[in-house]
Amino acid sequence: MTARTPDSARDIPEATVARLPVYLRALIGLAEDGTTTCSSEELAASAGVNSAKLRKDLSYLGSYGTRGVGYDVEYLRYQIAREIGVTHDWPVVIVGIGNLGHALANYSGFRSRGFRVVALLDADPSRHDEVVAGLDVRSFEELESIVTEHDVSIGVIATPAVAAQAVADRMVAAGITSILNFAPSVLAVPEGVDVRKVDLSIELQILAYHEQRKSVGTGAEGVS
Amino acid sequence: MTARTPDSARDIPEATVARLPVYLRALIGLAEDGTTTCSSEELAASAGVNSAKLRKDLSYLGSYGTRGVGYDVEYLRYQIAREIGVTHDWPVVIVGIGNLGHALANYSGFRSRGFRVVALLDADPSRHDEVVAGLDVRSFEELESIVTEHDVSIGVIATPAVAAQAVADRMVAAGITSILNFAPSVLAVPEGVDVRKVDLSIELQILAYHEQRKSVGTGAEGVS
DNA sequence: CCCGTTTTGTTCTCCCGTTCACAAACTCCT
DNA sequence: AGGAGTTTGTGAACGGGAGAACAAAACGGG
Ligand SMILES: NC(=O)c1ccc[n+]([C@@H]2O[C@H](COP(=O)([O-])OP(=O)(O)OC[C@H]3O[C@@H](n4cnc5c(N)ncnc54)[C@H](O)[C@@H]3O)[C@@H](O)[C@H]2O)c1
Ligand SMILES: NC(=O)c1ccc[n+]([C@@H]2O[C@H](COP(=O)([O-])OP(=O)(O)OC[C@H]3O[C@@H](n4cnc5c(N)ncnc54)[C@H](O)[C@@H]3O)[C@@H](O)[C@H]2O)c1
Numbered sequence: 348m349t350a351r352t353p354d355s356a357r358d359i360p361e362a363t364v365a366r367l368p369v370y371l372r373a374l375i376g377l378a379e380d381g382t383t384t385c386s387s388e389e390l391a392a393s394a395g396v397n398s399a400k401l402r403k404d405l406s407y408l409g410s411y412g413t414r415g416v417g418y419d420v421e422y423l424r425y426q427i428a429r430e431i432g433v434t435h436d437w438p439v440v441i442v443g444i445g446n447l448g449h450a451l452a453n454y455s456g457f458r459s460r461g462f463r464v465v466a467l468l469d470a471d472p473s474r475h476d477e478v479v480a481g482l483d484v485r486s487f488e489e490l491e492s493i494v495t496e497h498d499v500s501i502g503v504i505a506t507p508a509v510a511a512q513a514v515a516d517r518m519v520a521a522g523i524t525s526i527l528n529f530a531p532s533v534l535a536v537p538e539g540v541d542v543r544k545v546d547l548s549i550e551l552q553i554l555a556y557h558e559q560r561k562s563v564g565t566g567a568e569g570v571s
Numbered sequence: 572m573t574a575r576t577p578d579s580a581r582d583i584p585e586a587t588v589a590r591l592p593v594y595l596r597a598l599i600g601l602a603e604d605g606t607t608t609c610s611s612e613e614l615a616a617s618a619g620v621n622s623a624k625l626r627k628d629l630s631y632l633g634s635y636g637t638r639g640v641g642y643d644v645e646y647l648r649y650q651i652a653r654e655i656g657v658t659h660d661w662p663v664v665i666v667g668i669g670n671l672g673h674a675l676a677n678y679s680g681f682r683s684r685g686f687r688v689v690a691l692l693d694a695d696p697s698r699h700d701e702v703v704a705g706l707d708v709r710s711f712e713e714l715e716s717i718v719t720e721h722d723v724s725i726g727v728i729a730t731p732a733v734a735a736q737a738v739a740d741r742m743v744a745a746g747i748t749s750i751l752n753f754a755p756s757v758l759a760v761p762e763g764v765d766v767r768k769v770d771l772s773i774e775l776q777i778l779a780y781h782e783q784r785k786s787v788g789t790g791a792e793g794v795s
Numbered sequence: 796c797c798c799g800t801t802t803t804g805t806t807c808t809c810c811c812g813t814t815c816a817c818a819a820a821c822t823c824c825t
Numbered sequence: 826a827g828g829a830g831t832t833t834g835t836g837a838a839c840g841g842g843a844g845a846a847c848a849a850a851a852c853g854g855g
Contacts, residue, residue: 364780365777368772369757371776372755393757395759431780432780432782433776437775437779439775446674446677446678447678450670450671451771454771456755460772461776501775524785525781525782526778527775531680533617533618543777545769546592548681548684548686550751550769551684551751552684553588554749554750554751555657555686556591556654557588557749558656558725558765559655561748561763
């Protein structure tokens with residue numbers, strides 16, 4: 348049975364969870380523009396969604412708005428950040444410091460959005476001399492000690508596809524419970540470990556599918 | 572009743588479209604292993620999905636299997652590739668050749684999966700000397716002529732977020748109708764233009780949310 | 796040639812997510 | 826203070842997708 352959870356721990360729909368970061372980013376943008384209050388309509392426009400959907404999403408977190416007025420930008424921003432869990436930084440390790448790994452290591456958006464890269468690992472010894480974004484590239488063998496030392500629970504895989512499953516297995520064994528996978532491969536992981544994949548080719552192929560259909564439409568298909 | 576409409580009756584659900592590239596990749600993997608025939612069960616396992624879902628997805632394309640036998644790997648592979656539209660290469664331009672743009676330009680997966688990078692563009696003149704992955708980095712001003720010359724319909728944005736909307740506008744004006752956006756910003760585009768976004772921070776924050784919930788029992792940090 | 800086995804293609808049901816529409820709640824103005 | 830004007834929060838309808846279950850089709854063995 349599920350443990351009864353005191354007061355928070357309502358279960359937020361997955362689709363809503365996926366949009367909370369978008370709202371958070373929109374709120375940060377509004378705050379930087381000096382906006383202190385916003386309506387659901389304005390925030391929805393900034394986030395690129397329907398305002399009814401936005402309100403329903405926010406209602407899962409609680410009643411943080413004021414009817415007739417709107418939302419306090421700073422307050423809502425904090426509440427969403429707290430709900431997502433990015434009021435403090437999460438330590439992250441990146442494995443596979445090739446083309447993509449370099450870009451990720453140099454990505455400044457990590458720090459500002461609740462994450463801190465604590466180690467860069469690669470299996471290729473010739474990479475171990477290198478310093479990327481102020482961090483040594485270290486041996487993949489150090490994974491376990493680094494995970495333990497920094498209490499890392501999130502790992503990023505940027506190795507070739509053939510190595511991805513083995514890297515994931517090592518990560519899981521070391522105690523990592525969330526994996527972001529950039530390699531184009533299907534990962535098998537135990538229950539309780541979350542995997543999300545980012546796959547450039549799939550995104551492009553989805554675009555290609557729709558693109559192909561657009562050009563078919565130029566020849567009029569007279570149903571109607 | 573669906574009459575057998577070999578080319579027209581395509582109303583493929585979006586969720587299915589998003590999985591077709593995964594099936595295609597699984598089939599390529601099977602073919603490389605020398606497998607000539609596979610059941611829906613095997614293919615589903617390779618693709619990491621439920622076999623019923625796989626069969627239903629494939630049924631939208633047509634009846635390409637043989638009952639009691641399974642699917643011919645090469646034949647199904649071709650049919651899916653044709654449906655997605657990657658039997659020939661799509662020309663692609665990448666705008667913003669910074670950290671991420673370099674990685675993308677060097678990514679070999681483009682060629683092998685139905686895409687061909689025809690130009691790398693950047694607004695920064697100091698980058699124009701560079702040659703990346705055998706291509707000159709060219710001025711963003713050349714966008715229109717390149718799009719026209721190569722009949723490009725797909726563009727990739729890898730610029731900072733502040734520049735993304737302006738780049739998208741120029742792309743659309745130049746005739747591009749599909750955009751893959753790596754910048755963390757919401758793009759507004761006209762009807763008929765498809766945008767897909769890849770957002771590292773959002774993926775990590777979704778993982779963080781679930782990670783936070785996992786550790787609810789273990790002594791929360793900073794819960795006030 | 797016929798029957799049992801295998802596996803597809805499809806139907807049916809359930810669940811999740813989206814959207815509409817509106818009552819409740821708050822502010823401001825007179 | 827009271828009413829008019831706003832805007833939130835949510836109940837309900839709707840549509841699409843996931844998964845179980847099964848009938849139809851192909852193959853092989855006797
Ligand atoms: N480059 C891109 O833009 C891009 C885009 C989309 C997807 N990807 C995918 O991301 C992955 C990495 O791409 P890349 O271009 O950086 O490749 P790359 O070959 O440049 O880098 C891979 C790195 O992983 C290291 N590595 C290999 N096996 C390892 C192991 N077992 N443990 C630890 N490290 C290991 C290699 O030493 C190398 O440094 C690939 O799977 C690729 O398909 C890349
Ligand atoms: N580096 C990563 O791993 C990573 C990960 C996720 C998202 N992103 C996002 O991808 C984008 C690029 O990241 P990056 O690290 O490569 O940044 P970067 O600063 O290294 O590169 C950006 C490039 O875009 C060019 N540019 C700026 N304005 C332009 C314009 N108007 N037209 C054409 N080119 C222009 C710049 O000259 C520069 O070369 C950013 O939006 C970033 O948030 C990067």
